[in-house]
Amino acid sequence: MTFSIVDERLGVRFACAPDDVVLRAGLRAGLPLAYECNAGGCGSCKFDLVAGEVADLWPEAPGLGERDRRRGRRLACQSRPLGDCSIRMIGRGEPADAPLPQRRTAVLAGTRDLAPDMRLFRFRGGGAAAFRPGQYALLSLPGVEGPRAYSMSNLANAEGDWEFIVRRVPGGRATGALFALPPGGGVAIDGPYGRAFLRTETRPVVCIAGGSGLSPMIGIARGLDAANAAGTASLDFFQGGRSAQDICGEPLLRALPRLGSRLRFHASVSGEDPLWQGRTGMIHELLADLPDSAFAEADFYLAGPPPMAEAVVALLSRAKGVPAERIRYDRFF
Numbered sequence: 001m002t003f004s005i006v007d008e009r010l011g012v013r014f015a016c017a018p019d020d021v022v023l024r025a026g027l028r029a030g031l032p033l034a035y036e037c038n039a040g041g042c043g044s045c046k047f048d049l050v051a052g053e054v055a056d057l058w059p060e061a062p063g064l065g066e067r068d069r070r071r072g073r074r075l076a077c078q079s080r081p082l083g084d085c086s087i088r089m090i091g092r093g094e095p096a097d098a099p100l101p102q103r104r105t106a107v108l109a110g111t112r113d114l115a116p117d118m119r120l121f122r123f124r125g126g127g128a129a130a131f132r133p134g135q136y137a138l139l140s141l142p143g144v145e146g147p148r149a150y151s152m153s154n155l156a157n158a159e160g161d162w163e164f165i166v167r168r169v170p171g172g173r174a175t176g177a178l179f180a181l182p183p184g185g186g187v188a189i190d191g192p193y194g195r196a197f198l199r200t201e202t203r204p205v206v207c208i209a210g211g212s213g214l215s216p217m218i219g220i221a222r223g224l225d226a227a228n229a230a231g232t233a234s235l236d237f238f239q240g241g242r243s244a245q246d247i248c249g250e251p252l253l254r255a256l257p258r259l260g261s262r263l264r265f266h267a268s269v270s271g272e273d274p275l276w277q278g279r280t281g282m283i284h285e286l287l288a289d290l291p292d293s294a295f296a297e298a299d300f301y302l303a304g305p306p307p308m309a310e311a312v313v314a315l316l317s318r319a320k321g322v323p324a325e326r327i328r329y330d331r332f333f
């Protein structure tokens with residue numbers, strides 16, 4: 001059984017399984033619905049419920065403000081239909097130009113510690129892993145309410161491998177369960193999602209990773225390296241962390257076979273750390289290292305905590321005049 005959802009704004013009808021949410025059912029159908037985080041944080045997926053009933057999976061989700069709640073607005077990523085519905089999405093989305101998201105189960109096939117609280121997890125299962133470099137998937141973990149978004153650090157592959165670099169959050173429910181998962185432990189993976197994926201492989205690229213934002217930026221670097229066999233594009237990779245041990249991305253990048261001297265790594269530590277000899281400060285301050293030609297020509301990709309992403313986007317668009325279509329980001333709510 002499926003329910004029928006009509007979006008009066010787009011003038012489309014799509015099916016939604018009773019255990020799915022409005023946003024993801026629409027994206028599975030290839031519709032250009034507005035969204036970013038899939039996690040109740042950004043508010044991009046707001047809609048008005050015109051007819052029918054939905055269950056609100058996370059009534060306190062920060063993506064809805066008081067005013068939205070008073071107006072009866074909902075989040076499509078947190079709304080499970082209880083029957084047929086008519087909705088009106090508020091925002092405008094982009095056409096689907098990545099593989100359509102699907103649900104599968106996978107098992108933990110391997111881990112590697114990159115830093116004391118950063119671990120690479122490799123899951124395998126569910127047929128070929130189809131996604132674009134820099135996209136994310138939703139992981140449902142045993143005993144944890146609601147899925148969590150994690151970005152792939154690897155590339156699409158026929159073996160069905162999904163790799164994620166995850167930062168352990170003190171007291172975090174999903175990261176606690178993930179870091180305790182035994183080899184062979186099962187998870188549900190739903191994806192791919194996200195629009196901040198590698199768009200062209202021939203222009204210069206700048207990646208900016210704040211904290212746990214390393215994972216998708218490594219995915220983008222791998223995508224650029226794999227596609228750019230002719231050797232024209234360059235990569236400036238910025239990593240920011242709170243202490244020296246957070247700056248763990250360079251060995252992964254230096255292992256890429258093709259970029260060679262066209263890869264430049266820049267790092268900054270924001271906290272006091274006697275072990276750190278390099279630059280200090282917030283990562284967006286380091287962007288001043290780039291020549292003016294980079295702001296004029298490069299594509300910018302960034303991921304990390306919302307304040308970091310917002311500071312970088314403000315600098316790029318307001319101070320440096322980089323047009324919106326050359327800036328792609330995921331804020332990790």
Ligand SMILES: Cc1cc2nc3c(=O)[nH]c(=O)nc-3n(C[C@H](O)[C@H](O)[C@H](O)COP(=O)(O)OP(=O)(O)OC[C@H]3O[C@@H](n4cnc5c(N)ncnc54)[C@H](O)[C@@H]3O)c2cc1C
Pocket residue numbers: 036037038039040041057058136145146147148149150151152164165166167168169171172173174175176194212213215216330331332333
């Ligand atoms: C697009 C995107 C990509 C991300 N990629 C990565 C990545 O590659 N690596 C990484 O380390 N982190 C990533 N994150 C952050 C990650 O999703 C988690 O927020 C983080 O790991 C903390 O989860 P936790 O459960 O351990 O912490 P907790 O503090 O227990 O939970 C924090 C988050 O869980 C969500 N949440 C809380 N309650 C609910 C609920 N009832 N239903 C649904 N959601 C709820 C909220 O988003 C909240 O911010 C990403 C986030 C987003 C939005």
Ligand code: FES
Pocket residue numbers: 034035036037038039040041042043044045046063075076077078
């Ligand atoms: S996509 Fe629903 S709140 Fe971000």
